[in-house]
Amino acid sequence: MGTDLHAPLGRNRKTGSRRPGVLRVGRIAASLCLFAIGGFSLYTAFRGDGLERARPPAAEQAANEQSGTPPTTAANQAANGIPRADPRSGANVEQTVTGDGSVVTKYSPRPRDGSGPVLVDAMQIGQDPRLAAQPNEALLEETAFGRLPIVGPDGRRPMDQYARPSSQARGIRIAIVVSGLGLSQTGTQRAIAELPEEITLAFAASGNSLQRWMQEARRGGHEILLQVPLEPFDYPANDPGPETLLTSKPVARNIENLHKAMGEITNYTGIMNYLGGRFLSDPAAMEPVMRDIRKRGLLFLDDGTSAQSKTAAVAKGTELPYAIADLQLDGQLDVNAILKKLDELERVARKNGQAIGIASAFDESIDAIAKWSEEASMRGIEIVGVAALSNDPKNPWRRR
DSSP states (O other): OOOOTSOOOBTTTTTBBBBBHHHHHHHHHHHHHHHHHHHHHHHHHSSTTTTSSSOOOOHHHHHHHHHHHHOOOTTSOOBTTEEEETTTTEEEEEEEOTTSSSSEEEEOOOOOSSSSSOEEOOOOOSSOOOTTTTTTGGEEEEETTTTEEETTTSSOOOOHHHOOOOOOOOOOOOOEEEEEEEEOOHHHHHHHHHHHTTSEEEEEOOSSSSSHHHHHHHHTOOOEEEEEEETTTTTTTTOOOOOEEEEEEEHHHHHHHHHHHHHHHOOOEEEEEEEEHHTTOOHHHHHHHHHHHHTTOOOOEESSSTTOOHHHHHHHHTTTTTTEEEEEEEESOOOHHHHHHHHHHHHHHHSSSSSEEEEEHHHHHHHHHHHEEEEEEETEEEEEOGGSBBBEOOOOOGGO
Protein backbone atom coordinates (compact mmCIF):
# COMPACT_ATOMS: atom_id res chain seq x y z
CA MET A 1 0.00 0.00 0.00
CA GLY A 2 1.49 3.30 -1.04
CA THR A 3 2.00 6.41 1.04
CA ASP A 4 -0.25 9.44 0.61
CA LEU A 5 2.20 12.32 0.29
CA HIS A 6 -0.61 14.82 0.87
CA ALA A 7 -1.78 13.33 4.18
CA PRO A 8 -1.29 15.71 7.14
CA LEU A 9 2.06 15.25 8.87
CA GLY A 10 1.83 12.88 11.88
CA ARG A 11 -1.69 11.56 11.14
CA ASN A 12 -2.86 8.06 10.06
CA ARG A 13 -4.03 8.29 6.44
CA LYS A 14 -7.21 6.28 7.08
CA THR A 15 -8.29 7.28 10.59
CA GLY A 16 -6.78 10.77 10.86
CA SER A 17 -5.53 10.03 14.40
CA ARG A 18 -2.05 11.24 15.52
CA ARG A 19 0.75 8.67 15.54
CA PRO A 20 2.05 7.65 19.01
CA GLY A 21 5.65 8.59 18.17
CA VAL A 22 4.69 12.13 17.22
CA LEU A 23 2.61 12.47 20.40
CA ARG A 24 5.59 11.51 22.51
CA VAL A 25 7.80 14.05 20.72
CA GLY A 26 5.20 16.77 21.31
CA ARG A 27 4.94 15.96 25.00
CA ILE A 28 8.73 16.01 25.40
CA ALA A 29 8.95 19.41 23.66
CA ALA A 30 6.22 20.83 25.89
CA SER A 31 7.98 19.51 29.00
CA LEU A 32 11.27 21.11 27.93
CA CYS A 33 9.53 24.49 27.44
CA LEU A 34 7.96 24.32 30.91
CA PHE A 35 11.32 23.35 32.41
CA ALA A 36 13.04 26.32 30.72
CA ILE A 37 10.39 28.80 31.93
CA GLY A 38 10.55 27.41 35.46
CA GLY A 39 14.32 27.57 35.46
CA PHE A 40 14.32 31.23 34.38
CA SER A 41 11.81 32.09 37.12
CA LEU A 42 14.00 30.43 39.76
CA TYR A 43 17.06 32.21 38.37
CA THR A 44 15.49 35.66 38.60
CA ALA A 45 14.11 34.89 42.05
CA PHE A 46 17.40 33.74 43.59
CA ARG A 47 20.14 35.62 41.74
CA GLY A 48 22.06 38.12 43.90
CA ASP A 49 20.91 41.22 42.01
CA GLY A 50 17.46 40.03 40.88
CA LEU A 51 15.40 42.05 38.44
CA GLU A 52 13.96 43.87 41.46
CA ARG A 53 16.09 43.83 44.58
CA ALA A 54 14.20 43.16 47.80
CA ARG A 55 14.65 45.34 50.86
CA PRO A 56 16.07 43.68 53.98
CA PRO A 57 13.53 42.38 56.49
CA ALA A 58 12.30 44.79 59.16
CA ALA A 59 14.23 42.95 61.88
CA GLU A 60 17.46 43.29 59.92
CA GLN A 61 16.83 46.99 59.33
CA ALA A 62 16.21 47.53 63.05
CA ALA A 63 19.44 45.72 63.90
CA ASN A 64 21.32 47.87 61.38
CA GLU A 65 19.94 51.03 62.95
CA GLN A 66 20.97 49.94 66.46
CA SER A 67 24.47 48.96 65.38
CA GLY A 68 24.99 51.98 63.17
CA THR A 69 25.41 49.80 60.07
CA PRO A 70 24.23 51.59 56.88
CA PRO A 71 21.01 50.09 55.47
CA THR A 72 21.27 47.66 52.57
CA THR A 73 20.71 49.50 49.31
CA ALA A 74 21.28 48.98 45.62
CA ALA A 75 24.24 51.34 46.01
CA ASN A 76 26.23 49.30 48.55
CA GLN A 77 25.08 45.69 48.31
CA ALA A 78 27.00 43.00 46.43
CA ALA A 79 25.84 41.64 43.12
CA ASN A 80 26.32 37.92 42.49
CA GLY A 81 28.65 37.92 45.50
CA ILE A 82 30.90 40.60 43.96
CA PRO A 83 31.27 43.81 46.05
CA ARG A 84 30.46 47.15 44.43
CA ALA A 85 33.05 49.90 44.18
CA ASP A 86 33.15 53.55 43.20
CA PRO A 87 34.90 54.20 39.84
CA ARG A 88 37.60 56.25 41.56
CA SER A 89 38.18 53.81 44.43
CA GLY A 90 41.21 52.42 42.57
CA ALA A 91 42.91 55.77 42.04
CA ASN A 92 44.62 58.54 43.95
CA VAL A 93 43.14 61.87 42.88
CA GLU A 94 45.22 65.03 43.31
CA GLN A 95 43.94 68.46 42.31
CA THR A 96 46.14 71.51 41.97
CA VAL A 97 45.02 75.08 41.32
CA THR A 98 47.39 76.90 38.97
CA GLY A 99 48.19 80.59 38.98
CA ASP A 100 45.49 81.42 36.43
CA GLY A 101 42.81 79.63 38.45
CA SER A 102 42.71 76.49 36.33
CA VAL A 103 42.40 73.14 38.12
CA VAL A 104 44.77 70.34 37.14
CA THR A 105 43.62 66.87 38.18
CA LYS A 106 46.18 64.06 38.44
CA TYR A 107 45.15 60.40 38.69
CA SER A 108 47.51 57.64 39.82
CA PRO A 109 46.65 53.99 40.52
CA ARG A 110 46.30 52.53 44.00
CA PRO A 111 45.07 49.15 45.24
CA ARG A 112 41.39 48.84 46.08
CA ASP A 113 40.34 47.64 49.54
CA GLY A 114 39.99 43.88 49.87
CA SER A 115 40.94 41.23 47.36
CA GLY A 116 39.34 39.69 44.32
CA PRO A 117 37.19 41.27 41.64
CA VAL A 118 34.81 44.19 42.23
CA LEU A 119 31.82 45.47 40.32
CA VAL A 120 32.55 49.09 39.39
CA ASP A 121 29.39 51.17 39.63
CA ALA A 122 29.80 53.68 36.82
CA MET A 123 26.30 55.22 37.06
CA GLN A 124 27.50 58.37 38.82
CA ILE A 125 25.76 60.97 36.65
CA GLY A 126 22.18 60.43 35.57
CA GLN A 127 19.65 57.68 36.05
CA ASP A 128 18.46 54.68 34.08
CA PRO A 129 15.69 56.18 31.89
CA ARG A 130 13.44 53.22 32.68
CA LEU A 131 13.54 54.21 36.37
CA ALA A 132 13.71 57.99 35.98
CA ALA A 133 10.26 58.61 37.48
CA GLN A 134 11.15 56.64 40.64
CA PRO A 135 13.49 57.98 43.32
CA ASN A 136 16.60 56.24 44.55
CA GLU A 137 15.47 55.18 48.03
CA ALA A 138 19.06 55.44 49.32
CA LEU A 139 18.91 59.20 48.66
CA LEU A 140 15.81 59.89 50.77
CA GLU A 141 15.04 60.20 54.47
CA GLU A 142 11.63 60.02 56.13
CA THR A 143 10.74 63.20 58.04
CA ALA A 144 7.67 64.92 59.42
CA PHE A 145 7.61 66.96 56.19
CA GLY A 146 7.77 63.97 53.85
CA ARG A 147 10.69 62.29 52.14
CA LEU A 148 13.59 64.72 51.85
CA PRO A 149 16.75 64.35 49.74
CA ILE A 150 20.00 63.30 51.41
CA VAL A 151 23.48 62.20 50.34
CA GLY A 152 23.58 58.40 50.04
CA PRO A 153 25.73 56.10 52.18
CA ASP A 154 28.20 55.80 49.30
CA GLY A 155 28.49 59.60 48.95
CA ARG A 156 26.22 59.83 45.91
CA ARG A 157 24.29 63.12 45.72
CA PRO A 158 20.79 63.68 44.33
CA MET A 159 22.21 66.37 42.01
CA ASP A 160 24.33 63.66 40.36
CA GLN A 161 21.78 60.85 40.43
CA TYR A 162 19.03 62.90 38.78
CA ALA A 163 21.16 65.07 36.48
CA ARG A 164 20.70 64.77 32.75
CA PRO A 165 23.94 63.26 31.33
CA SER A 166 25.84 65.50 28.91
CA SER A 167 28.55 64.75 26.38
CA GLN A 168 31.26 66.57 28.44
CA ALA A 169 32.51 67.91 25.10
CA ARG A 170 34.33 71.24 24.98
CA GLY A 171 31.73 72.87 22.78
CA ILE A 172 29.12 75.58 23.28
CA ARG A 173 26.73 74.53 26.04
CA ILE A 174 23.43 76.16 26.97
CA ALA A 175 20.94 75.31 29.72
CA ILE A 176 17.37 76.57 29.41
CA VAL A 177 15.13 76.41 32.48
CA VAL A 178 11.35 76.72 32.14
CA SER A 179 9.91 77.60 35.55
CA GLY A 180 6.55 77.85 37.29
CA LEU A 181 5.41 74.34 36.44
CA GLY A 182 2.50 73.10 38.54
CA LEU A 183 0.86 76.53 38.81
CA SER A 184 -1.14 76.11 35.59
CA GLN A 185 -2.35 72.69 34.47
CA THR A 186 -2.46 73.58 30.78
CA GLY A 187 0.91 75.32 30.85
CA THR A 188 2.52 72.44 32.71
CA GLN A 189 1.03 69.87 30.35
CA ARG A 190 2.20 71.78 27.28
CA ALA A 191 5.72 72.28 28.64
CA ILE A 192 6.19 68.58 29.39
CA ALA A 193 4.62 67.41 26.13
CA GLU A 194 6.16 69.90 23.68
CA LEU A 195 9.55 71.00 25.01
CA PRO A 196 12.61 68.93 24.03
CA GLU A 197 13.87 66.62 26.76
CA GLU A 198 17.08 68.66 27.06
CA ILE A 199 15.14 71.56 28.65
CA THR A 200 15.27 71.73 32.45
CA LEU A 201 11.87 72.09 34.14
CA ALA A 202 11.38 73.88 37.49
CA PHE A 203 8.34 73.05 39.61
CA ALA A 204 6.85 75.60 42.03
CA ALA A 205 6.48 74.09 45.51
CA SER A 206 3.01 75.67 45.79
CA GLY A 207 1.79 74.02 42.57
CA ASN A 208 -0.81 71.31 42.16
CA SER A 209 -0.45 67.58 41.31
CA LEU A 210 3.31 67.97 41.54
CA GLN A 211 4.09 64.29 42.04
CA ARG A 212 2.22 63.31 38.86
CA TRP A 213 3.78 66.11 36.81
CA MET A 214 7.24 65.25 38.16
CA GLN A 215 6.87 61.65 37.06
CA GLU A 216 5.74 62.67 33.56
CA ALA A 217 8.64 65.09 33.22
CA ARG A 218 11.18 62.52 34.35
CA ARG A 219 9.78 59.87 32.01
CA GLY A 220 10.18 62.44 29.24
CA GLY A 221 13.90 62.78 29.99
CA HIS A 222 13.87 66.20 31.69
CA GLU A 223 16.12 67.26 34.53
CA ILE A 224 14.02 69.05 37.14
CA LEU A 225 14.39 71.67 39.88
CA LEU A 226 12.19 72.69 42.82
CA GLN A 227 11.27 76.37 43.19
CA VAL A 228 11.10 77.60 46.79
CA PRO A 229 9.39 80.96 47.58
CA LEU A 230 11.78 83.57 48.99
CA GLU A 231 11.04 87.08 50.25
CA PRO A 232 10.98 89.77 47.51
CA PHE A 233 11.81 93.43 48.13
CA ASP A 234 8.15 94.49 47.94
CA TYR A 235 6.91 91.91 50.46
CA PRO A 236 4.14 91.72 51.73
CA ALA A 237 2.55 93.66 48.87
CA ASN A 238 4.00 90.93 46.66
CA ASP A 239 3.53 87.73 48.68
CA PRO A 240 4.87 84.46 47.19
CA GLY A 241 2.81 82.38 49.65
CA PRO A 242 2.18 81.46 53.30
CA GLU A 243 5.43 79.50 53.71
CA THR A 244 7.79 82.00 52.14
CA LEU A 245 11.31 82.12 53.60
CA LEU A 246 11.69 85.58 55.22
CA THR A 247 14.68 87.57 56.47
CA SER A 248 12.69 88.45 59.59
CA LYS A 249 11.92 84.82 60.52
CA PRO A 250 14.09 82.70 62.86
CA VAL A 251 16.50 80.33 61.15
CA ALA A 252 14.60 77.28 62.44
CA ARG A 253 11.35 78.52 60.89
CA ASN A 254 12.98 79.16 57.51
CA ILE A 255 14.57 75.68 57.53
CA GLU A 256 11.17 74.20 58.43
CA ASN A 257 9.51 75.98 55.49
CA LEU A 258 12.36 74.87 53.23
CA HIS A 259 11.79 71.25 54.26
CA LYS A 260 8.04 71.55 53.71
CA ALA A 261 8.75 72.62 50.13
CA MET A 262 11.38 69.92 49.64
CA GLY A 263 8.91 67.23 50.67
CA GLU A 264 6.50 68.03 47.84
CA ILE A 265 8.33 65.97 45.18
CA THR A 266 11.47 63.90 44.64
CA ASN A 267 14.01 63.37 41.84
CA TYR A 268 15.17 66.99 41.56
CA THR A 269 18.78 68.09 41.23
CA GLY A 270 18.45 71.36 43.10
CA ILE A 271 16.58 74.36 44.44
CA MET A 272 15.71 77.49 42.46
CA ASN A 273 14.40 80.72 43.93
CA TYR A 274 10.81 81.84 43.34
CA LEU A 275 11.11 85.66 43.61
CA GLY A 276 13.37 86.41 46.60
CA GLY A 277 15.25 89.63 45.84
CA ARG A 278 15.40 90.69 49.51
CA PHE A 279 16.23 87.24 50.86
CA LEU A 280 19.03 86.70 48.34
CA SER A 281 20.58 90.04 49.31
CA ASP A 282 20.85 89.05 53.00
CA PRO A 283 23.83 86.73 53.66
CA ALA A 284 22.81 86.13 57.31
CA ALA A 285 19.42 84.76 56.23
CA MET A 286 20.85 82.86 53.26
CA GLU A 287 23.76 81.04 54.88
CA PRO A 288 21.90 78.47 57.04
CA VAL A 289 19.50 77.74 54.19
CA MET A 290 22.34 77.25 51.72
CA ARG A 291 24.18 74.98 54.15
CA ASP A 292 21.11 72.76 54.44
CA ILE A 293 20.77 72.59 50.66
CA ARG A 294 24.45 71.60 50.33
CA LYS A 295 24.17 69.02 53.11
CA ARG A 296 21.38 67.35 51.14
CA GLY A 297 23.47 66.99 48.00
CA LEU A 298 21.61 69.59 45.93
CA LEU A 299 22.60 72.61 43.86
CA PHE A 300 21.13 76.11 43.99
CA LEU A 301 20.12 78.06 40.87
CA ASP A 302 19.74 81.84 41.17
CA ASP A 303 17.41 83.13 38.43
CA GLY A 304 19.66 86.19 38.00
CA THR A 305 16.89 88.79 38.36
CA SER A 306 18.32 90.53 41.46
CA ALA A 307 21.39 92.73 41.01
CA GLN A 308 21.88 92.69 44.81
CA SER A 309 22.01 88.90 45.10
CA LYS A 310 24.79 87.47 47.29
CA THR A 311 24.35 83.93 45.96
CA ALA A 312 27.89 83.56 44.60
CA ALA A 313 29.62 84.71 47.81
CA VAL A 314 27.43 82.65 50.16
CA ALA A 315 27.57 79.57 47.95
CA LYS A 316 31.35 79.67 47.79
CA GLY A 317 31.56 80.14 51.56
CA THR A 318 29.33 77.13 52.20
CA GLU A 319 30.79 74.99 49.36
CA LEU A 320 27.35 74.79 47.78
CA PRO A 321 27.17 73.87 44.07
CA TYR A 322 25.47 76.81 42.38
CA ALA A 323 24.68 78.52 39.10
CA ILE A 324 23.39 81.96 38.19
CA ALA A 325 21.23 82.54 35.12
CA ASP A 326 22.56 84.88 32.45
CA LEU A 327 19.30 86.02 30.85
CA GLN A 328 15.57 86.20 31.51
CA LEU A 329 14.14 85.13 28.15
CA ASP A 330 10.48 86.13 28.28
CA GLY A 331 10.34 89.57 29.85
CA GLN A 332 8.29 90.44 26.75
CA LEU A 333 5.61 87.84 25.97
CA ASP A 334 6.03 87.68 22.23
CA VAL A 335 7.43 84.72 20.29
CA ASN A 336 9.72 86.85 18.11
CA ALA A 337 11.01 88.82 21.10
CA ILE A 338 11.78 85.58 22.95
CA LEU A 339 13.56 84.19 19.88
CA LYS A 340 15.75 87.32 19.87
CA LYS A 341 16.56 86.74 23.54
CA LEU A 342 17.53 83.15 22.75
CA ASP A 343 19.86 84.43 20.03
CA GLU A 344 21.35 86.78 22.63
CA LEU A 345 21.80 83.83 24.98
CA GLU A 346 23.68 82.04 22.21
CA ARG A 347 26.02 85.01 21.81
CA VAL A 348 26.74 84.94 25.56
CA ALA A 349 27.47 81.21 25.34
CA ARG A 350 29.81 81.63 22.37
CA LYS A 351 31.73 84.25 24.31
CA ASN A 352 31.88 82.40 27.66
CA GLY A 353 31.59 78.78 26.50
CA GLN A 354 28.22 78.32 28.20
CA ALA A 355 25.12 80.21 29.34
CA ILE A 356 21.87 79.72 31.25
CA GLY A 357 18.50 81.19 30.24
CA ILE A 358 15.30 81.32 32.31
CA ALA A 359 11.69 81.44 31.08
CA SER A 360 8.22 80.77 32.48
CA ALA A 361 5.72 78.20 31.24
CA PHE A 362 3.78 80.62 29.01
CA ASP A 363 2.52 79.51 25.62
CA GLU A 364 4.74 82.03 23.83
CA SER A 365 7.82 80.88 25.74
CA ILE A 366 7.16 77.20 25.05
CA ASP A 367 6.61 77.86 21.34
CA ALA A 368 9.76 79.96 20.97
CA ILE A 369 12.03 77.59 22.94
CA ALA A 370 10.76 74.52 21.07
CA LYS A 371 11.39 76.22 17.71
CA TRP A 372 14.83 77.58 18.62
CA SER A 373 16.00 74.30 20.14
CA GLU A 374 15.37 72.40 16.90
CA GLU A 375 17.93 74.52 15.08
CA ALA A 376 20.49 74.91 17.88
CA SER A 377 22.24 71.57 17.38
CA MET A 378 22.85 72.38 13.71
CA ARG A 379 24.87 75.40 14.88
CA GLY A 380 27.07 73.27 17.15
CA ILE A 381 25.21 74.02 20.39
CA GLU A 382 24.59 71.38 23.03
CA ILE A 383 21.58 71.99 25.26
CA VAL A 384 22.31 70.48 28.69
CA GLY A 385 20.67 70.18 32.08
CA VAL A 386 21.48 72.99 34.48
CA ALA A 387 23.48 70.65 36.76
CA ALA A 388 26.09 70.30 34.00
CA LEU A 389 26.81 74.06 34.23
CA SER A 390 26.94 74.40 38.01
CA ASN A 391 29.98 75.62 39.91
CA ASP A 392 30.65 72.46 41.88
CA PRO A 393 33.46 72.30 44.46
CA LYS A 394 33.33 68.49 44.33
CA ASN A 395 33.84 68.49 40.55
CA PRO A 396 36.00 71.54 39.75
CA TRP A 397 35.96 70.80 35.99
CA ARG A 398 32.32 71.94 36.01
CA ARG A 399 33.26 75.45 37.13
CA ARG A 400 32.36 78.30 34.83
